[in-house]
Amino acid sequence: MTSPAYDVVAIGNAIVDVLAQAEDAFITETGMTKGSMQLMFSPAEADALYAKMGPGIEASGGSAANTVAAIAALGGRSGFIGQVADDQLGEVFAHDIRAAGVTFTTAARAGEPTTARCLIFVTPDGQRTMNTFLRASQFLPASALDNEMIASGAILYLEGYLWDPEEPRAAMRKGIALAREAGRKVAFTLSDAFCISRHRADFRRLIDEGQLDILFANEAEILSLMETEDFEAAVSAVAGKIETLVVTRSEQGAIAIQGGRRYAVPAEPIDKVVDTTGAGDLFAAGFLAGQAQGRGAQDSLTMGAIAAAEVISHYGARPEADIAALVKARLG
Amino acid sequence: MTSPAYDVVAIGNAIVDVLAQAEDAFITETGMTKGSMQLMFSPAEADALYAKMGPGIEASGGSAANTVAAIAALGGRSGFIGQVADDQLGEVFAHDIRAAGVTFTTAARAGEPTTARCLIFVTPDGQRTMNTFLRASQFLPASALDNEMIASGAILYLEGYLWDPEEPRAAMRKGIALAREAGRKVAFTLSDAFCISRHRADFRRLIDEGQLDILFANEAEILSLMETEDFEAAVSAVAGKIETLVVTRSEQGAIAIQGGRRYAVPAEPIDKVVDTTGAGDLFAAGFLAGQAQGRGAQDSLTMGAIAAAEVISHYGARPEADIAALVKARLG
Numbered sequence: 149m150t151s152p153a154y155d156v157v158a159i160g161n162a163i164v165d166v167l168a169q170a171e172d173a174f175i176t177e178t179g180m181t182k183g184s185m186q187l188m189f190s191p192a193e194a195d196a197l198y199a200k201m202g203p204g205i206e207a208s209g210g211s212a213a214n215t216v217a218a219i220a221a222l223g224g225r226s227g228f229i230g231q232v233a234d235d236q237l238g239e240v241f242a243h244d245i246r247a248a249g250v251t252f253t254t255a256a257r258a259g260e261p262t263t264a265r266c267l268i269f270v271t272p273d274g275q276r277t278m279n280t281f282l283r284a285s286q287f288l289p290a291s292a293l294d295n296e297m298i299a300s301g302a303i304l305y306l307e308g309y310l311w312d313p314e315e316p317r318a319a320m321r322k323g324i325a326l327a328r329e330a331g332r333k334v335a336f337t338l339s340d341a342f343c344i345s346r347h348r349a350d351f352r353r354l355i356d357e358g359q360l361d362i363l364f365a366n367e368a369e370i371l372s373l374m375e376t377e378d379f380e381a382a383v384s385a386v387a388g389k390i391e392t393l394v395v396t397r398s399e400q401g402a403i404a405i406q407g408g409r410r411y412a413v414p415a416e417p418i419d420k421v422v423d424t425t426g427a428g429d430l431f432a433a434g435f436l437a438g439q440a441q442g443r444g445a446q447d448s449l450t451m452g453a454i455a456a457a458e459v460i461s462h463y464g465a466r467p468e469a470d471i472a473a474l475v476k477a478r479l480g
Numbered sequence: 481m482t483s484p485a486y487d488v489v490a491i492g493n494a495i496v497d498v499l500a501q502a503e504d505a506f507i508t509e510t511g512m513t514k515g516s517m518q519l520m521f522s523p524a525e526a527d528a529l530y531a532k533m534g535p536g537i538e539a540s541g542g543s544a545a546n547t548v549a550a551i552a553a554l555g556g557r558s559g560f561i562g563q564v565a566d567d568q569l570g571e572v573f574a575h576d577i578r579a580a581g582v583t584f585t586t587a588a589r590a591g592e593p594t595t596a597r598c599l600i601f602v603t604p605d606g607q608r609t610m611n612t613f614l615r616a617s618q619f620l621p622a623s624a625l626d627n628e629m630i631a632s633g634a635i636l637y638l639e640g641y642l643w644d645p646e647e648p649r650a651a652m653r654k655g656i657a658l659a660r661e662a663g664r665k666v667a668f669t670l671s672d673a674f675c676i677s678r679h680r681a682d683f684r685r686l687i688d689e690g691q692l693d694i695l696f697a698n699e700a701e702i703l704s705l706m707e708t709e710d711f712e713a714a715v716s717a718v719a720g721k722i723e724t725l726v727v728t729r730s731e732q733g734a735i736a737i738q739g740g741r742r743y744a745v746p747a748e749p750i751d752k753v754v755d756t757t758g759a760g761d762l763f764a765a766g767f768l769a770g771q772a773q774g775r776g777a778q779d780s781l782t783m784g785a786i787a788a789a790e791v792i793s794h795y796g797a798r799p800e801a802d803i804a805a806l807v808k809a810r811l812g
Contacts, residue, residue: 166572168579169800198575199575201575201579202579202580203540203549203575203576203577203579203580203798204572204575204576204579205537205538205539205795205796206537206538206539206572207537207538208535217535235567235568236567236568236569236594237568240498240536240538243530243531243533243535243536244535244536245535247500247533247534247535247536248534248535262568463537464537466535468501
């Protein structure tokens with residue numbers, strides 16, 4: 149096994165976010181579930197929702213893409229695999245992830261459909277409610293995987309969101325096989341409670357079969373995965389089957405269970421939660437970057453909390469401040 | 481003369497801004513003049529600069545477009561005329577200005593060139609340095625003017641930036657004629673010192689011929705216009721020929737000379753200047769909205785200062801906070 153060229157290689161949705169403010173009443177009236185991600189399936193549906201949306205800002209997103217962008221910002225070496233179209237938003241996505249220092253080699257897909265967009269409504273409490281129009285992103289074929297990149301990444305990181313469309317699901321299964329064959333670790337984020345309800349059996353099988361080394365979830369997700377309302381029971385059930393389990397709990401901080409030991413970190417105090425988009429993605433970035441630097445689970449959790457706190461203090465899911473400096477100031 | 485349906489109708493560049501952080505050294509090394517706007521003329525030039533840019537966020541911009549968007553946010557009735565292409569960034573621009581409450585009826589232009597972009601580098605002091613690739617925006621033809629909209633706007637507002645390309649220049653001359661014929665007022669912003677150096681004779685002729693009722697400038701611009709280093713001399717020379725002159729002076733606030741009387745307002749205190757993009761545009765919006773509400777020059781200046789302070793406290797040139805509420809809290 150050669151020394152890995154990347155700390156983390158991710159396969160994920162390649163999305164440009166459109167963020168706008170919205171009142172809680174708007175979320176209710178349009179039938180959205182606040183805090184969740186729902187998929188849009190037709191251009192007419194996406195256009196109708198966009199027409200109701202206030203003035204927006206666009207920023208590159210995608211869950212795993214946000215994570216690897218932040219890992220690069222923390223000094224880690226990361227790569228990304230995801231499908232954009234050959235259009236203006238695709239150029240924006242490709243530019244931003246490369247400018248963040250991430251290796252991105254997946255070729256843009258010609259013609260329709262267009263690059264994925266996510267319409268994100270941010271309520272006054274900073275909570276984000278997402279409506280994703282996957283378009284080109286759902287056509288990532290297994291043949292587009294950069295096999296060499298996956299084999300040379302210490303960790304392959306996968307997002308549960310990408311389990312929805314068929315082609316990328318097959319690509320991720322192939323990615324897992326490639327990584328395991330190369331003796332690498334596989335990390336997975338459960339992404340969203342609704343997403344789990346669509347793929348619970350698959351996700352549990354991945355865990356039961358020992359395909360995953362590191363699992364990220366939030367409280368709602370781990371409860372949904374194990375179909376229980378007992379947090380400790382869900383954590384125990386999963387922790388026994390995974391080398392490292394990380395569960396974020398919003399303002400209650402996060403826990404990790406690694407090698408049978410349990411670690412906890414409080415949430416970072418911040419002045420004002422502006423937009424929670426990317427909080428989980430950045431927590432995963434901090435934790436994985438910490439592990440890549442050889443830090444223990446406790447310090448890796450702290451790095452996750454620092455990175456998450458930065459990203460919720462402004463609009464958009466990629467870091468704006470120098471998060472590496474923030475970590476250095478705290479942990480040296 | 482019928483009662484105006486719009487408080488302000490603007491003709492301006494239809495641009496999507498791409499904003500990224502940059503160090504001062506980058507501005508120097510790339511040969512930019514900090515704080516100015518420079519035009520890019522080839523796709524190769526634009527691509528090369530974009531490749532050097534850090535991760536960005538996209539937000540609708542355009543000087544006069546920012547102004548009318550903020551006028552709508554202040555409760556005014558505004559319209560916009562400007563040229564986008566039939567592409568994704570054109571959709572973003574059209575969506576955002578309409579979502580802001582502005583009437584926008586200019587049809588998108590099919591095919592190449594694409595919608596205008598402005599690459600904006602924001603240095604740690606919050607100053608913005610702009611590189612504009614006008615593309616579709618420079619092809620606004622006089623035939624695209626919404627004559628009825630112009631005739632029914634109490635004020636026609638024009639941006640000096642749009643004087644650069646030939647077709648929109650002709651369109652603006654036609655717009656001025658339409659507005660004057662309908663008995664409306666014409667307001668003009670000088671936009672940028674470099675822009676003035678390219679069009680000084682034209683701009684002075686517009687003033688000398690009495691084509692303009694309201695003129696907006698910053699300190700550098702009015703000095704450039706009158707080719708002097710004596711601020712008071714420049715102000716006196718222009719004020720004698722214009723019903724209302726407004727000059728912004730960054731942290732020294734702003735002055736207005738209206739009907740021979742002079743008014744001044746200090747800059748609003750703000751915690752941190754994040755990004756000065758749109759400061760002048762929002763000052764103009766506040767002043768014009770105040771005038772439309774029948775307020776005097778003093779209160780109109782205060783509205784300008786409040787709107788400008790809001791927009792420099794975050795990235796992007798359109799208001800994020802409820803600026804109408806901020807004005808109401810101060811002025812009732």
